[in-house]
Amino acid sequence: MIRLATAVALLAALTGCASQATGQPAGTRAAKPVAPELTATLDTPTDITLSWSGGPAESTSTIVEFATEPDGRYTILDFVTAGQHRYKHPDLIPRTPFYYRVTPVLGPVSSPVEVKLPAATTYRAARASADIGSVRSGAGTPTEVAARSIGTDGVRVSWTDNATDEDGYLLEIKPANQAQYRVAGFIDPNSTVTDLTTLPSERVAAYRIRAFYRGAPSNLAHQTTGAD
The missing domain is CATH 2.60.40.10 (Immunoglobulins)
Structure with missing residues (x-):
C-alpha cells in the first residue's frame, strides 16, 4: 500500500x-459518461x-x-x-x-471496520452479498474485510478480492473525530492486504476498502x- x-x-x-467494459446488456447503447x-x-x-x-x-x-x-x-x-x-x-x-x-x-466499497490502537484486536465486517465480476456493474465489492493493529502505530487491513476489472483499490479512513471518509492510500489491482502507518489523529479510526475504476x-x- x-x-x-x-x-x-x-x-x-x-x-x-480504465476498462472499456460498460456493464450494459447486449444490444443496448451505453449512456455517454458524464465528464x-x-x-x-x-x-x-x-x-x-x-x-x-x-x-x-x-x-x-x-x-x-x-x-x-x-x-x-x-x-x-x-x-x-x-x-x-x-x-x-x-x-x-x-x-x-x-x-x-x-x-x-x-x-463499490466494503463495509467498514474499526481499529483502536494499540490493542491488537481484530474486527471483522459482515460479509457483503457481492458477485465476483465487474466493478463497473456494481459487482466485485470487497468482502471479508478485517483490520488489526501491528506494532504501536500500524494497521493491517485484509479483504477478499471479488473484482475482475478494477483499476486498483483505495484504502479509505475516517478518524473518530471526523465525519467523512478520505483516501489514505492506493493499492495495486488484485491485492488482498495492505499496511498503514497511522498518524496521531488516526489512532482510533474506521477503515474500508473500495474497488475503484476511473x-x-x-x-x-x-x-x-x-x-x-
Missing part, C-alpha cells in the same frame, strides 16, 4: 487504464488554482493530475473528496507549461507559469 504523500510514481501508472468541466487560473506567476463542475453524481472522490506536455505522463497530485471542486497547485517551476485533468472515482476524465486545462 502506498500512502498518498509518497504515491506519485505508482499512481501515475493508472493513467488511461467534469475543468478550468485552470494563474493566480500568481507560479501558483495555479483548478476549479471544476459536473461529473457523475455517484462519484466518491476525484483524482487530480498534471503533466508538462499535453500527451505526456500524468502525475497524480491528490485524491480529493467528491464535494471538493477546487485545488491549488502552488510554488511551481517558472516559465513551464502545466496541463491538468480531473477524473471521477467510481466503484470515470470519464475532464477536458485538459492549461497554463504556463511566469517568471519567479
